[in-house]
Amino acid sequence: MTRKTVRIAMNGVTGRMGYRQHLVRSLLAIREQGGLDLGDGTVLWPEPVLVGRRDHALKALAERHGLDHWSTDVDAVLADDSIDIYFDAQVTAAREEAIKKAIAAGKHIYTEKPTATGLAGALELARLADAAGVKHGVVQDKIFLPGLLKLKRLIDGGFFGKILSVRGEFGYWVFEGDWQSAQRPSWNYRAEDGGGIVVDMFPHWEYVLHELFGAVRTVQAHVTTHIPTRWDEHGKPYDATADDAAYGIFQLEGGAVAQINSSWAVRVNRDELVEFQVDGTEGSAVAGLRRCRAQHRSATPKPVWNPDIPLTESFRDQWQEVPDNEEFDNGFKAQWELFLRHVALDAPWHWDLLAGARGVQLAELGLKSSAEGRRLDVPELSL
Structure with missing residues (x-):
């Protein structure tokens, strides 16, 4: 088996949903099972990079779970070419601009909902992501x-x-x-x-x-x-x-x-x-x-x-x-695995930013x- 690392910037991971469901019960759970078997002799290994506003909280989470990377500088993280995916679990009001920056940086996008505070903004995100050629998905856990x-x-x-x-x-x-x-x-x-x-x-x-x-x-x-x-x-x-x-x-x-x-x-x-x-x-x-x-x-x-x-x-x-x-x-983990397969293998996926715009x-x-x-x-x- 060949192990391939995918680095994921996780913004808002100190919040309840970002931490419990997306970090612990999804990405860390995938690591605990040995990674995501892609079925072609490759195992995908998610490497979370914790992003937020409070350095001490990020450091505490990283130390608790044996993670090496965290930052309060979103722009620096997005400028890092080794980052493959940007994930957003911030408060809704901060989400739209952060996703725009991530799209402009060429990152694949996976985000909580609602994707924006209004329909015009949600549609703009979908258009920008399509134009940039990045893969994009919205959490639809239920x-x-x-x-x-x-x-x-x-x-x-x-x-x-x-x-x-x-x-x-x-x-x-x-x-x-x-x-x-x-x-x-x-x-x-x-x-x-x-x-x-x-x-x-x-x-x-x-x-x-x-x-x-x-x-x-x-x-x-x-x-x-x-x-x-x-x-x-x-x-x-x-x-x-x-x-x-x-x-x-x-x-x-x-x-x-x-x-x-x-x-x-x-x-x-x-x-x-x-x-x-x-x-x-x-x-x-x-x-x-x-x-x-x-x-x-x-x-x-x-x-x-x-x-x-x-x-x-x-x-x-x-x-x-x-x-x-x-x-x-876990429903969040199941959808994360599908999105990672979509990024790695171009596997079928239809829960994209346009689907997120329908919710908005x-x-x-x-x-x-x-x-x-x-x-x-x-x-x-x-x-």
């Missing part, structure tokens, strides 16, 4: 989760017949920060810093719907801020200027309707933090992050509405667990729909 992979298996097998509707519930209670610390950083609740649940979650819903059920053709949303005051990391109160809940209805190509509620001000009364129920003429399924349960037409009960007598059956017990039938890897478009239209109180068409994007 379609690689076990629950949704099982759901995709049902779809591909024709289990549902004609799909009629999709209902999604996402969210949990994020503490305000006064009497218990918040589970999310305070910038998430300040619009001026790029926060808001619509810009965070609608890009996810776009690719989940697009990949599994069909392109989103219309959106109608109601967006609100349920908790107007929160407390930051230093215990100081601040005005929550960004939305913390969004209720959306999406008409999909082919006629199915999706309704997805997203909220950081909801207490969980479901099996997982996100669940999608899919109903079709031949069967239904409920998928979460890991589990997927199904009910076929032939096993569907025949309930009768009668509020005067107590229920004698448990509806949940009438659903069948969809088996794993395979071992599922849906978020932008969702906010506009709520502000104007009407349903909006979602035009097809092209470069």
Whole structure:
């Protein structure tokens, strides 16, 4: 076996997502398994170069994981010809300009979403990357989760017949920060810093719907801020200027309707933090992050509405667990491996910056729909 090193500048790796999912559970996990076998006698060895603003934090991470390279000088890292890939997990407001610099430096691009703060900027990134001839990808992790992979298996097998509707519930209670610390950083609740649940979650819903059920053709949303005051990391109160809940209805190509509620001000009364129920003429399924349960037409009960007598059956017990039938890897790691194969072998890949722009478009239209109180068409994007 020949080992080939690919050096990856990881910007924003001191943040929760950049550190846990992308560094530890993806690239370091690939190294722990001996690298990525490309199938041609070559093993690809990812070499992270940690990038951020706080030297002491980067140094501590590097020492913890036995890494040799970190820097607070993004421009110097991008000027290094040995760097092959630029990865961005910064706050959204800083992402667009950093990716532009990386494209200009000829680096392949892999980035978290949203890719930009507006559609115009997201499309510009896609155009610039195509013009520069660099490979580019956007993290779309949820379609690689076990629950949704099982759901995709049902779809591909024709289990549902004609799909009629999709209902999604996402969210949990994020503490305000006064009497218990918040589970999310305070910038998430300040619009001026790029926060808001619509810009965070609608890009996810776009690719989940697009990949599994069909392109989103219309959106109608109601967006609100349920908790107007929160407390930051230093215990100081601040005005929550960004939305913390969004209720959306999406008409999909082919006629199915999706309704997805997203909220950081909801207490969980479901099996997982996100669940999608899919109903079709031949069967239904409920998928979460890991589990997927199904009910076929032939096993569907025949309930009768009668509020005067107590229920004698448990509806949940009438659903069948969809088996794993395979071992599922971490979703972030699985997509990283596909992107690395794309860079090294030009393997098929379609989760590019244009796909990322669709997510930014849906978020932008969702906010506009709520502000104007009407349903909006979602035009097809092209470069």
